[in-house]
Amino acid sequence: MKRRLFSLVMIPFLLFSAQSAAAEEKKEGWHDETMYFIMTDRFMNGDRSNDEQTDNNDPSAYQGGDFKGIQDKLEYLQELGITSIVLSPVFENEAGAYHGYSITDYSKLNPQFGSEQELKSLVNSAHEKNMRVLVDFPATRASTENVWLDDADKSGWFTEVDSMQEPDWLGEMALVNTDNPAVQSALVESAVSLAEQTGIDGYFFSNASAAQPSFWTAFDEALPERHLIGEMTDATMADAAAYEEAGLDAVTSSWLQEPLREQFATIDRPSEDVMNLLQEEQATLNNAMQAIHLTDSSLTDRFTLDMANENMFPGARWRMALTYMYTVPGTPALFYGSEIAQNGESGPDAHGLMNFRTDQELVDYIKQIAALRQELPALRRGTYEPLLDENGMSVFKRQYEDETIVVAINNTGETQNVSIPASALDENKELRGLLNGDMSRAADGEFTIILDREEAEIYALAEKTGINYAFIAAMAAVWVVFIVFLYIVWKRGRKAAKS
Incomplete structure (x- = not known):
């Protein structure tokens, strides 16, 4: 508590002293975003009138979350440092499909979540708070009860009608024939209609890599002002770059998800793999700064489960992982409930109701690192240069124009004392800690960084000070x-x- 109070008091002074461009206005570019993925049904119930299928005694049934509930919690998300939210699929679904992926009709909204007007109201409220809203649009698979399956004129619109999906809780689904131009036109029409009627800022195309890159070109041409993100499932970076070339504005870093979870689920794990992947990502993707970095999602086990399986305290594990994600190149993204270390195996167990009254320690920490990410352009736009990465101790430099930030993360079980060559920074300046108030000056051609176990620090490289009146x-x-x-x-x- 004392350390948090100290760092909250000191951040404004340190930022000012470091001449960090804190007054810089937020640019329009999407590489400045911090995203939050919401499973609408499990977030917040704001309107009891649409609870027709709700059964709070059955975790596999609807629980009552809706657009109104999300709108009511926008201030909470804003305080958490979130700048964009991604809603789970909003189209009509088969009975009980709370997750939204079993779409029965792309021309109708799911009444369990609210009306078109209520979605538009949510979007308008978000825009008033300078937050963006995207919607998960599953275009490659749908419900086995989809209305298109009953239309004889659409007999070629699916390649399979009863394909068992992974994860298995999704059950059987119909696989959309994305090679059929008529299917593409119908889906594009649906996407354009929803965007125009509600004012959403873009789409997250789940399972996007199941379609050829060219499939998404028509979406880009029809929605030039909207941000289009494609979920890459088992795709290589070269594959992902082809999807960007075809029209997607950003992709998810599927190649990083498991290595990130492996590295931060416990202590003393090798960290070089993620470092190398980040460098490769920077060299391969067209929009690497906009690449989405997630540890878990609606289709995975909770990352907290990995920590529990390692008998580790989730609070410390999440602090290390999120500090890393918020400070390396790319767009950090949280799946709802990560800020309270929600647990569970893939499926209903992982999709528990959001608890807004839980311990706030991790929430407060996320607010700190989110604030620093927004205050420091180097963390959103800067170059990335690893300075040290050995068995869980990571030190790297982010540089943007005249701002230099050094991030040190001690994901080990011991206090670490590491030396960074002054030539990599500037021996006439000093490193000032923005989280805990640490400070380092060069001596004998080296900066020395000392971090306790499972601690992190974000340093600004700044002019040396005399008496620090601030x-x-x-x-x-x-x-x-x-x-x-x-x-x-x-x-x-x-x-x-x-x-």
Whole structure:
């Protein structure tokens, strides 16, 4: 608690001292985003009138979450540092398909989530808060009860009508014939209609790599102002680059998901694989800064389950993983409930109701790193240069224009004392910690960084200071608040004793 109070007080002073371009206005580019994926049914119930299929005693049934509930929680998401939200599929689904992937009709919305007007109201409210809204659009597979299957004129619109899916809780689904131009036209028409009627900012095409890259070109041509993200499933980076060339604005980094989980589920794991993949990603993708980095999603086990299987405390594990994701190149994305370390195996077990009254420690930490990501252009747009990466101890440099940021993450079980050549930075400057207030100056041609186990620090490379009046003033303020607090407690104690 004391460390958090210290860092919250000190961040404005340190940012100012580091001349970090804190006053820079947020650009229009999508590489500045921090995303949050929401399973609508499991987030927040804001309208009881659409709970027709809701059964809170059955985790496989609808639980009542809706567009109104998300709208009611936009301030919570904004405070968490989220700038874009991605909604689970919104189209009409077969009975009980709370997740949204078993689409029965692409021309209708799921009444369990609300009306078109309510979705539009959510989008408008988000825009008032400078937040963007995207919708998951499953275009490669649909329900075995899809209305197109009953239309004799659409007999060639599916390649299979009862394909068992992975994960198995999705059950049997019909595989869309994405090579059929008529299918492509119908899906594009649906996407354009929803975007125009509701004002959403883009789409997340789940399972996008199941279609050829050229399939998505028509979406790009019809929706030039919308941001289009493609989920890459078992795709190589070269494959993903082809999807970008075909018209998708960004892709998910499927090649990073498992290595990230492996690295941060426990301590002392090799970290070089993720570092190498990040460098390859920068060299291969057309829009690497917009690539989506996720640890878990609606279709996976919860990342917290990996930590539990390693008998590790999830709070510390999540802090390490998220610090890494928020500071390396790319777009960090949270799946709802990650901020409360939600657990569970893939399926209903992993899709528990969001709990807004849980322990706030991890939530507060995410707010800190999200604020730094938004304040420091180098963390969103800068070059990436690893300085050290050995068995869980990672140090790397991000540089943008005249701003240099150094990130150090000690994902090991011991205190680490590492040296960084001054030639890699600037020996006439100093490293100032923005999370915990650490500081390092060059001596004998090296900067020394000391971090406790399972701790991280984000440093700004700044001009050396003499007497740090800002630091002294901030510390004095902390002690004044603390003394006043003790006085109030003492006075209340005296009154209680007299009574």
